[in-house]
Amino acid sequence: MAALPAWGLLAGKTAAITGGTTGIGRAIVLAYISQGCNVAVNHLGLPKDESHRHSLLEEVKTIERKGINTGKILELSGDVTSPQTSEDLIKAAISHWGKLDIFVANAGVFKQAEFLKIQPSLLDHSVDVNIKGTFYSCQAAARQMVKQGHGGSIIGISSVSALLGGGLQTHYTPTKAAVLSMMQSMAISLGKDQIRCNALMPGTIATQLADHDMKNPTKKAALEARIPLGRIGDPNDMAGPAVFLACQEMSRYVNATGVLADGGMFSNLQ
Template sequence: MALPSARLLRGKTACITGGTTGIGRAITLEYLRQGANVAVNHLGLDADERHRKSLLEEAQKLKQQGAARCRLGISLRWRAMLRILRLDGSWWRKLAAEFLTLSKQQFDRTMEVNVNGTFYSCQAGAQQMVKQGKGGAIIGISSISALVGGGLQTHYTPTKAAVLSMIQSMAIALAKDRIRCNALLPGTIHTQLAEDDMQNKEKKAYLEHRIPMGRVGKPEDLAGPAVFLASEEMSGFMTGSQMLVDGGMFVHLQ
């Protein structure tokens, strides 16, 4: 369910990495609905071209409905996108593997994407914000996996803990520049990455049993919290914070 179009991000510009699918896509559309100009970075894979086109189509529908009077741009080149845009808003990224047989290639690749990718994109965004001198907000997508272990996720959970720690340290480093840095920690969310689990009835039932609210999350469940953290009026004194969006999964110990 979409939020009311209260134009909470009117006049803001947001850059979102990986915004053509899943959580990034849901946040992109909500930011547009709330009046932000949005630039989306994506990989440009042939298999994802349909997602890029459908995102542009959905953005156009928002304009036709009068819910958004803003612009959407999609780029393959992150640094080039930052140079072109006036950036003053917020922005924004096989999971199971046996520990004993986990390959160096898979471990290194996961680190490279989730840790290195987050660091360098956050750094580039922060540099642009400092240059503009207007402050801003950086929102890192960590995970409930930053707080708990997973026997088949020894390559993945450390990267999400790293994102959370990175955001906390960035919050200290950038506070003098009026740049707020916070993290969203999604629980189990039904994105394309979780499709196999969602098709497995036993696995889905197990996950739903662990979530007190009785259902797996949707990408749209992250959109409201992302708007909240992007809005200086609503979260202007928050930095270095972590926000769980998990339906109560983390606190369900028994």
């Protein structure tokens, strides 16, 4: 279910997003399309994920049937750890719609692991996807936006984990801190080109990455008790902030910052 009415806040815009068939990425894709934005969606293209791809396309059709001025969707498979994947995604968006206004670096991985048991393969994969994948994809988007010469918005999906430690997240929290830092440095580098770069920082959201906690009643209850709003976040809770950061009219002076959307969890220290 869309989190925002179809107000046309992104009408005529073109966006691209990595990891867009599930979780937070999927919610952002649907929100953007509902607001009139054309969206090029990256996904891994794994056979086990085909149901997610098909259901996303069906959900877009359902939105279109409501008669509102929705955007269009195209989807492309590829692994963001390869720079070519993001280059191909941007090229596909340009081929279909002639420009790129918004880019969301959303693809990410997380698997809980005890610090003393983390193997090099897990650490390498976390860094490759969460840091390198974000860097390569944002670089490809920025190159296109600079070439166009009319600015744009780049959003990196970080996390409250960029600001907080986690005993089972020693391989993960540094990568999300890196995304926040990357957006800050990109904003400085690209400000002269009128390209705004910000991080969206979700709290605990009920996605595939949080399945381990969601299936543990004790852990889930402890998390909910720490969140002032009293509930775990839903992917659609990220749709509004993502539209806000993408919309030039709403956030034209918001740059080089991290937008926390965690239900108040970070501030609840007692």
